[in-house]
Amino acid sequence: MAGVGAAHLRPTGEVLLQATDLHVRYPAGRGRRVSALSGVSFDVAEGETLGLVGESGCGKSTTARAVLQLPRPTSGRVVFDGVDLTALRGEELRRVRTGVQMIFQDPVSSLNPRRRVADIVREGLDIWPERPGPRAGGGPSATDRVRAVLDSVGMDLDEVGDRRPHEFSGGQCQRICIARALALGPRVLICDEPVSALDVSIQAQILNLLEDLKDRYGLTMLFIAHDLAVVKSISDRVCVMYLGRICEIGPTDAVFDRPAHPYTAALLASIPQLDPAAEGGEDVLRGDPPSPFEAPSGCRFRTRCDRAADLCAEQAPELRPAPSGQFVACHFPLPGEPAPAAASVPPLERLDALHDTASADRAYPDRLAP
């Protein structure tokens, strides 16, 4: 089966991470199987951030986990730095996988409540003592290393090392999770909804921190979020998913400003506008996404799509180039008009000088609070 095509993939030599034709199926009781991913292919170049967006159940998190072989995809390949992870087993897999780390949506429950922060961050180093490369900086000992990664997320080992996770806020717990992920000097950081459980004011701190760390350590990121504005803000390229397949993938500004897939356009039109004068617009999408047990034939979006024709029911569209530089899986793509969201400017005039004050803005906000 052809999946949804691989025309959008770049030559293997140019990318750090490449997934081809990933399928993930789970047993669902009574002999039924549910398909969470059906032929997803993408790649990420070194130093690039790829954003994954889509509604719940579209396969964003499954994709992230399939990359890490958690669990191993039903079929398909994941090549990281020239090594096919799907072909590795046991300790060999675990060793290579130290180069790909992950942070999660709920930072509090991702930390063991009984352990001290210093031990949490240090654990990976104890398991892989030989692993630390030059990437995370710091001196030769594991403690130096822990100090360096905590420092890079704006925390001080002497101050926080002996404390336990419940003494910290959600934003601080996310910083600890990031420090733990960085301890082994990974090349790829997978972020699964890292800011959606955080308050708006904390969300900006973490997003800025991730941008800083990416520059500092040359990280490659796979960034999952359901909030389109968050994904746009952090990604170089973006991949829009629907019901286990990719609809559209390409440079962030192209996809957001000139969406080619009707689903992308509908998502963008659903974003609440920050301008009270903005027109509400009509219902952009009716109903809910279909159940993955009853995935429509052909194009999976056709049951909610205005442009659907007979062809859409018969043939699954393959990804092919769209005029603005992205790739789109649609038989009848949009001509590439600017999206309404991109056309409207926030109502406040750009107030440059006013609140951009704290030097905290660079990296260490929590610590600067008096």
Added chain:
Amino acid sequence: MNRPVLVVEELHTSFATDRGELKAVDGVSFSLRGGRTLGVVGESGSGKSATARSVMDLLPAGVSATTGRVLLDGRDVRSLPRSQSRHVWGVEASMVFQNPAGSLNPVMQVGRQIAEGLRYHRRMPRRAAMRRARELLEQVGIADPDRRLREYPHQLSGGMRQRAAIAIALACEPKLLIADEPTTALDVTVQKQILDLLDRLRRQHSMAMILISHDLGVVAGRTDEVVVMYAGRIVEQAPTPRLFAVMRHPYTKALFESIPKVAQPSHTRLRIIPGRPPDLAALPGGCAFAPRCAHARPRCLAESPALSADAAAEHRFACFYPAGTSDGEAALAANRDAGRTAAGLALSDAAGAA
């Protein structure tokens, strides 16, 4: 429709915790007329949900204490005896919650849940109540209502469950509907459907509505007036178009500026609010936002600013040095010169420009 449907005066709610008294709502007053929507914005711990639950008398009596007046259609509902007040909650005023799965009874058919209020409060016969339940399901946009009436909540999708919860809330034709983060658990496309639905129903029924959200975008397009809450207090209140054009409170402005916006190109550096929301059990003296505020002057640490009127009518804010005023600019300039605010927050001119 000029008489206010809801008047809240000097509402205070506190919780007894093992760390002491926690002031969740600290002197909140507002009023709301029929057919109008009030947006309540704030982060977690700002008191937006506690305000709603205090108004709805939903807080447990043992651990919380509420004072203040809540007038619904001119009646002081907090002083009504239980025998009367139980025909107020869920009837004249009802509420929709964030998690629709949690607000529905999992072992009761959807139709019976909608009809329950009608049977109890309106003494409607069973068949008439079920007929009305069917109409309500149609009104909230659920396809195939005859089938859905007999289904259980787990058979519905998240969006449909929220529609069913709205149908229950509307069954007795309330004068006031409070929607507490009604779309936070839903996907963005479904969010738009639900917000559109609430808007339409509010107009059809000339209800007053309170829309609580952490998302300024949700509030911007759907409300007539907005209150911004911080640490249990209203810090700014204005008609929606006015608020989004002129943000006076440094917190409102900073909150707005810290949101990533789809209209900006990717990798636009976000403004941040340093620090984090205050601990309600250990609030600083003076203005609760002062430790995070670039405008903070010595006065802000000593005195708590009252919510006061601007020259422009209907715009109120609680700040000694509001943004965009000469006082506010002078305070900011003085803090910049000193390199730090009165609360000790370090400032630099270049920050945020990167």
